[in-house]
Amino acid sequence: MSVDVKQIGERVAKESALLARVRAEIGRVIVGQEALVDRLLLALLCNNHVLIEGVPGLAKTLTVTTLAKCLQATFHRIQFTPDLLPADVVGTMIYNPKTGDFSTKRGPIFANVILADEINRAPAKVQSALLEAMQERQVTVGDSTFKLEDPFLVLATQNPVEQEGTYPLPEAQVDRFMFKLKVVYPQKQDELKILRRMASTAPKLNVENVLNPADVKRLRTLADDIFMDEKIEEYIVNLVDATRNPGDYGLPALAELIRYGGSPRATIFLAMAARGQALLEGRGYVTPQDVKSVAMDVLRHRVIITYEAEAEEKSSEDVVQEILNTVKVP
Template sequence: MEFMTSPRQRISSAELASANQVIGKIVRAFSGKVVGQLPLRETLLIALLTGGHVLLESVPGLAKTTAAEALAASLGGTFRRIQCTPDLLPSDIIGTQIYDAQQNEFVTKLGPVHANFVLLDEVNRSSAKTQSAMLEAMQERQTTIGGERFPLPKPFLVIATQNPIEQEGTYVLAEAQLDRFMLKDVLDYPTPAEEAEILRRIDAGVFEDDQEPVASLENILELQRLTRRVYVDPAITEYIVSLTYVTRHVEQYLEPELARLVEVGASPRAAINLTAGARASALLQGRDHVIPEDIRRLGHRILRHRTLLSYEAEATGVTPERIVDAIFASVRTP
C-alpha cells in the first residue's frame, strides 16, 4: 500500500536547536511547580504542540489543576478554570448577551472559554447539553453568541478532568465528545519519594511563589508550525493506518475472547492524531523525524478512549489498554 505525501521543508539544525531550547525552558518551569507526573507533562506538551485537547482521569489531588496553571503561567497565557456542576449552563461557558440599560442595547459578554488554557474540572458532572457547548469551541476554535462568531485565542488548549471513583450524579461523555479529545491520560499516585518532595516544597513555600513566563505564546505558535514539518516516512504512515484498521476489524486479528469485547473501533481522527502526536513526540525528543517508538508511546493515550468496549469487558476486568496492547502486537512494526 502506497501513500502520497506532500513535500515538506526539512527542519534545519538551527531550528531544531532553537525548539529544544524553548521546550527545555518550559519543561524546567513546569517541573518547578509539578513534582513527578512525567507522562502528564509529556501529554500536555504534545497537545500544546499539536493544538489538541486533553482528557485527564484520576482521583482528586494529583496536581491536574496545578499542572494546567503551571503550563499557562510559564507561557504568559490566560488561564480559566471552570468547575462543572449539573446546573452549569452553556452560556456560563461560552458567554451570553446581556441588556445594557444605559446604552439601550444588548452587549456580548464572553465566557471563560475565551482563554488560552481552559480547565474543565470534573467535566462529567455537567449535563450533556453543557458538554456539547464545548464541541464548537474545541473543534472550530470559535463560539457563536447571538448569531455572531467570536474566534478563540491562539494557542487554545482544553484540559478536561473526570473522577473515575464517583459516578453518582455524573453524565458519561458521549462518543462524539470523547473523540474531540486528542489524548486521554490516566494519572497514577506519586511515588513515596515524590510525595516527600511535595511536602518539602510546600514547607519551602515554592507553590506560593509567582511564576514568571519563560516563553511566549508566539514561541508556541512557531513550535506548532515546526511540529507540522517533522518528517513522517510512508512506512510510518502505513503503520498508523494499519493500527486503526485493526481496531475496526478486531475479529480478523485478535483472539476471539478479546475481539468479541470490542464494540466500536477508532475513527480516522485517531490516525490523524497519531500522526500529529508522533510528530510532537519526535520534536520533544530532539528529532526531526518520526520513529515507531513515537507511535507506541502514544498508543494508550490516543486509542484508549476511541476503542469502545462492551459491558462484558468491564465486568470481566478487561481494560482498553489491554486491547490496545493486543492491537499493537498484531501489527508488524516497520
Template sequence: MPTSSLLPKFQRLQECVNQTVIGQERVVEQLVIALLAKGHVLIQGLPGLAKTRAVNGLASNMNAELHRIQFTPDMLPGDVTGGEVYDAHSQSLSFKRGPVFSNLLLADEINRAPAKVQSALLEAMAENQVSVGGITYSLPELFMVLATQNPVEQEGTYPLPEAQMDRFLMQVLVEYPEKNAEKEMLKMLRSERLGTSLDVAGLSVEEVQAAQNLVEKVSVSDAIDQYIVDIIDATRYPEKYSPELASFIQLGASPRAAIALDKCARSYAWLNDRDYVTPDDIRAIAHTVLRHRIALSFTALSDKMTTDKVIDQLLKQVAWV
C-alpha cells in the first residue's frame, strides 16, 4: 500500500505534542489512536503528570474547537449541555449551547461530577447528541471526550458507572516520566517562559475525518476476528483457559470491547503504515482497551494483582492460530 499523504501529518502531530509533553510518548500515541478510531478516552494519573497538558497539546496542533469543563460536585447537567434561556426581547425561550458543543471536550476530573451530570455526558458520548427540553441537538461530526481522573482522591468523588466506563474506547494510564525526560521537561518549561515558540502540526478537521475514513478501510482477516473474539471470551469464561485466571476475573468485557479492539488495532496498523491488522497490533492496544472493562475478584485484589497483570496472563493463555 502506498503511504497515504495524511500519515506523515499524523506522525508530525505526535512529534509536536511530544515536544510539549516530555516523556509521555506512549500516552500521546494512544490519544492519536483514539482520535483516528473516533473514540473517547479516559486519562488516569496522579496530579501533576501532564494529563491536561497532553489534551491541550493535542488540541493546539489541530484546527479544532476545544472546550474544557472543570467538574465539581455542585454541577448541573445544563452546565455541560447548555439549556433554555428566556429572551426578554422576543419573550420566548431559546437554547444556549453548552461546552459539550465542540470538537474536543476536556472533562477535567470527571469523577467529581454527580450522577445526573455524568448521565448527560453519557448521551453525548453514546449518540453524538444531547436532549434538552424534549428537543434533540446534534453534536459536531468530529466529537471526542477526553476525560481525566485522579486515581487516589476519594473525598468528593463519584465513581463512574459501568455503563459510562464502557463508553470510553480506551483508558490511558499516565505514569511518572523517566529521570532524563524530567530533566528535558525542566529545560522545555524554561524555554516556554522565555517565549520560545514550538512547531505546530496544524491538522484540520477535514484531514482528521479523511484519516478516520482511511482507518476504516484497513483490512482485518477472519483469523484476526477470531483472535479478538477469543480474547474477549477469555475475560468472560476464564475457567476455560486457566484456573488461576478464573480466580482473578470477576466480570468480563462487553461486546463493545471487541469493537474497540478492532477499531484501535486498525488505527495502530494505519499509524504503522499498514493496510492490514496483525496479532501484534491487537496485543499492542489490548491493555488500554480492556483495563477498564474487566472487574477483578477479591482474590486478585488481595494478591495485589493489577488489571494489566491479569491481561498479561490472559494474552499468554489465548493462542494465536
C-alpha cells in the first residue's frame, strides 16, 4: 500500500472508536436493528437522505430520534397528513398589522435531523417542497432564501401496507434518497430483549451525546479520502450499467424485466456509500464486499421493473440480486 493509504488507515483507526461508541449508545435503546442503524450512520457520513419502509411498530421513529440525541443535533418530527401544506414544512410570511411589515416564520424543516413520518400521506406539493429542500439544501420563504443547517439529514418513513389515503412518491422523487431501507420484524431472541426493555410504563431511553456537527464534518472528509482502486470504480460502473444493458453481462432474460435502470446518481451514491461502509468497518480502503453490501439499498428503488416482471412475481430486489450474483467481481 502507498504511504497515503497507510495514513488514511491510521486516521480511520482513530475515528472508528467514535463510531463504535455511537453504535453502542444507540444499542442501549434499539434492539435488533443493527442494519438500520448502520445505514443511518452511513447516510450521515455521506451527507444524504434515507427512505425507510416498514410496517408500524418496528422502532423506525425511535431509531431516528435516538440517533438525533446521540448527535447533539436539533431534531424535528413532521407528521405528514393529507391536509398538510408546503408552508407547514418550510415556513411562511406573517403580517404584523402594527408595523405593516411581514416577518418570516421558519418551519420545522430548519433542523439538523428531520423525521418525515409517513411521507406518502401528504400531497405532491408538500412532498416536492421537502424534496427540493433535500436537494438544494435551502428553502425560499417569500422573497428570502435561507440556507439549511449543516448537517442536514432527512429520514422519511412510509407504511407499505395501508395504501388508502396515500400519495405514493414518484420514481423521480424517490431517486433523491440515497438509500431505501426495508425494515423487517426482529428475530425471536431480539424480541424477547425488546419485551424486557420496553414493556414498562417508563422505559429507559436515555443516551449520551457522542457526536457534534464538527465531528460529523471531520468524518465526512475522512470518508471522502478513503482509497478506492480503479478496478472497484469499474465494478461500480458495471453494476449500474448492468441495470440498463443486462444483455452485455450475460443476463439477456433481465431485459424484459427492467423498464428503467439506475441513473448516474446510482453510480455516485454507490461509490460514496462504499467508502462510508469501509470507514464503518474501520478500513482505509474499499473492498468489493463494501460495494455489494450497500448495493441493494442503493439500487432497489432505482431499478424500475416492467409489467411482465410483476406478472412473473419478480421484484426489483430479485433483479438487483441476480445482477450482483452475475457481474464479475474484481
